[in-house]
Ligand code: PEP
């Protein structure tokens with residue numbers, strides 16, 4: 001056999017070399033069985049649902065321990081599927097027509113999945129795999145089959161058509177070198193879980209992956225999104241060197257994570273953490289971050305029956321300020337809408353939620369909600385400096401209205417004799433191209449800008465960030481995105497305004513020279529990426545980074561930019 005290269009999507013960084021273990025779970029299907037006793041079958045359904053619920057709770061606990069609370073929430077969604085009244089009614093209806101519980105469940109679930117597939121919402125469609133996972137779990141209990149176990153006798157690269165979250169959580173992690181799947185995009189659960197576990201992963205490898213067999217040797221390049229099956233000696237030697245280098249670097253990065261992040265020629269950068277659940281706050285200090293560069297406050301508004309009160313919010317915000325002081329917290333006002341629905345707000349159904357009532361658009365249409373949050377923030381910042389960041393801004397009028405609202409709230413609190421923040425800095429996210437193009441105008445009314453490259457990329461490239469079929473198009477290394485970043489930073493600096501970055505691009509060491517070269521002033525990212533980013537900053541001089549950026553901005557495609565950056569990192573040059 002000769003070496004074969006299969007290209008996919010880089011979903012979790014790192015290099016792995018090892019034998020393949022093909023994961024092919026058995027799919028349970030049952031025949032339609034009629035003439036069953038209704039009461040017995042209803043009781044069997046109840047028992048199977050209860051057993052599945054219990055298993056899912058254990059899996060959620062396991063996921064919480066292994067990867068963190070945000071990822072464990074995947075399983076809360078699984079539990080919700082089991083309680084869906086429409087689904088249960090369907091299944092019970094079939095049982096009352098004397099079908100067996102197993103065949104009624106199978107038919108009911110299939111109907112549910114077909115309905116989901118028909119909804120023109122890519123995010124929901126991507127969740128079909130989760131539904132199948134749950135459906136199989138209940139079917140297993142109804143048919144009395146044992147849960148499949150992993151049969152890994154040695155460390156291996158897991159190759160599968162697709163992987164359910166529960167398969168990943170149950171896998172023997174110490175034996176798993178990497179994950180490779182034919183399906184999936186960068187937002188799929190396999191990508192999210194692999195990143196959280198620190199395991200390299202390449203997804204979206206397509207049908208070619210079917211030709212890779214158990215026991216074959218493979219190289220998984222999670223940096224470039226490449227799988228090499230049956231590699232030749234030259235590729236093996238090169239990748240072994242690279243893997244060793246990455247390991248050395250990761251060790252060094254961990255050791256130095258509390259040190260400042262300064263380039264070789266002495267320019268130092270604040271590197272902060274993005275936080276989206278209170279549980280993550282503990283990681284801010286331990287990962288070496290200087291405070292919180294993006295607090296996604298919407299976590300307070302999701303998965304509950306009513307909006308949090310002013311006092312509840314104030315207490316949480318104050319605790320966060322105190323937890324990381326004297327370093328700052330950048331509080332982003334709630335970014336509800338888009339892929340983050342909030343049922344109790346009864347928002348109108350939208351056919352394009354990402355282009356709809358999202359972020360400050362919602363806040364300005366429902367002033368009481370935003371007013372309450374601003375009151376809570378200003379009071380939480382009592383006696384200190386406070387940074388507030390507004391998401392999804394697309395016009396000057398919006399920022400003017402937001403400023404007015406903040407001033408009104410300040411005045412109101414003063415009149416009520418409340419203690420409030422001493423100095424308030426107002427910033428906006430640059431996520432909509434219109435805001436990027438208007439930076440010089442917006443600089444009149446804001447103190448700082450923060451680049452939200454996740455949304456900016458989807459809006460510049462017209463590629464939905466949650467849609468797995470356009471995942472490879474939504475690439476922040478696309479030259480059009482980079483040119484817009486350049487324009488933003490230059491305009492902001494001409495107006496003496498600071499530019500931060502809090503999109504995922506900040507956590508990619510490959511992008512680091514570009515971010516330095518473009519002139520970004522502060523970086524913020526998921527806590528686990530902080531040590532690696534600080535280490536990457538230390539490898540460059542500002543001048544080298546500027547040179548690389550000049551070259552990159554003239555390239556034609558995202559692929560050209562990525563491959564250019566791979567070749568010019570000081571580390572690659574040394575190999
Ligand atoms: C972004 O859009 O880059 C961002 C940081 O915000 P979020 O991912 O929460 O939309």
Ligand code: MG
Nearest residue numbers: 431452454455
């Ligand atoms: Mg955003």
